[in-house]
Amino acid sequence: MSQSIHVPSRRLFLGALGTALFTTRGLFAEQLLYPSPAMTEGPFYPDKLPLDQDNDLIIIKDSTTPAVGIITHLTGRVLSTSGEPIKDATVEIWQCDANAVYLHTRDSGPKAEQQDKHFQGFGRFTTASTGEYRFRTIKPVPYPGRPSPHIHVKVKRGDRELLTTQIFIRGHEGNARDGVYAGTRDLVDRELVLADFTPVKDSKIGEVRANFDIVVGRTPDERTFQR
C-alpha cells in the first residue's frame, strides 16, 4: 500500500475519530477483507530451526524417503485488508508429523521413537509481487489435547511479525471440541481460519489441495507512522 493512499485514509480516520466511526461497524470503500484472526502460537514453534527450511516439507534435503501422511498442496495469497497482494512477506508454517510429533526439543525429544524423521516439520516461503505462497506438506492430524488438526502459520515482513494464526480443516469433526477453534468466540473469525482440503484430481497417491488466503490487518508500512 503506497503512502499516497495511506495518508489520506489516515487523515480521514483521525478526522472521523470524534464521530460515530467506532460505533459504525462497516466496511469502507478500500477495505474489502476482514483480517485473518490472530490465534495462539502454541508451545511448539521450532526451538531449533531445521537445516532445510524450504517450502517442501515432504522431502528433507536430498532424502529419497518422503514424509508419512497425505500429501497436501497448500497455496494461497498474502493480502492486505484492501485485497492488495503483499510482496516480500515470509510465510512460515509448522505442524506435527503424521505421528503427532512436533519438531521441537520438548516434543520430538521425549517422543523421538514416535517421530517421523522424514517430515521437515517447518517451512518458509517468501512472496513475490503476486502475494502467492505455496507449500507441499502433509494433511494435518489431531494432536493430543487438540482434536482439531491444524497447521500453524506465521507471516513476517522484514523483522516485523504481521500475524500468527492457524489453518483448520473445514468440516472436521474435531473442530467443535477443539479449545482453540471452538474457543474463538467470533463466528466470522472461525470461518476465516478454515480451508477446504480437497482431493487432487487424478492423483494416484491421494494428494489433496488446500487454498488459504491470509489477510493481514497490520500493514507492513504502518510503523513509519509510529516513530
Place this chain on the structure above:
Amino acid sequence: MKFIGLKSWWNVRLAVSAVIVGMIVVVVQAQPPRGDREGRVGGGVDAAINRLMAYDADKDGKLSKAEMTDGRLFPLWQRCDANHDGEVTRDELTSQLRKEDNASNHGGNGGGPGGPGGGPPGRGPGGPPPGFGQIVPPFLQDDLKLTEAQRTQLQDLQKEVNERLAKILTPEQQQQLQQSRGRGPGGPPGGPGGRPPRQ
C-alpha cells in the same frame, strides 16, 4: 512536619499501588466466564451478523452473492442461504449462525470429564495471548477503543509477558493451565482476532 511529609508520601505510594492493584483486579474480573461472552462485542451471533451485514453494499438488508466479495466467507454465505434464492436475509443469518454457535458451544464446553482438550498453551508473539496472564483481553481492547498503535504496543508487551510466562512454567503446567481454562472461567485461547477493518 518532615515526618508528616514522609507519611503522606507513603500514603500517596499506597494509594497509587492500590489503584494499580485495583486496575489489575478489574481487568481480571472483567474477563467473564466463557458462557457470559455471548453477545459481547467481538463474539456471539449478533456480532457476527453485524460483521457480515457490512458486506450489504446496497443496504437492502440482504446479502446477495455478488455482495459477498470475500471468497473466504462464501461457504458461510452458502450455508446461510437456506432457501437457495441467492440472497441471505438477516433471519437466515440468525438461524444458521445460532445453530452453529450452539453446536460448537455444546462441543466446546460439554465434553464431559475429558472436556475440550485445550490447545497447546499460547506462548508467543503475534497470537492472542493465553487468557491467563492476558494484560488487556481483546473485548476490553475493543471497549477501550485502542488505536492501532496502542494495540501494536500492547501486543509487544503481551509477547514479552507470554515469553517470560513460558519460561517460568513447564510445558505440562502450560498444558494444564490451558485445559483448566477450557473448562472453567477465563477467556478462550484465541480471542477474536479480526475486527472490522477500520481506517
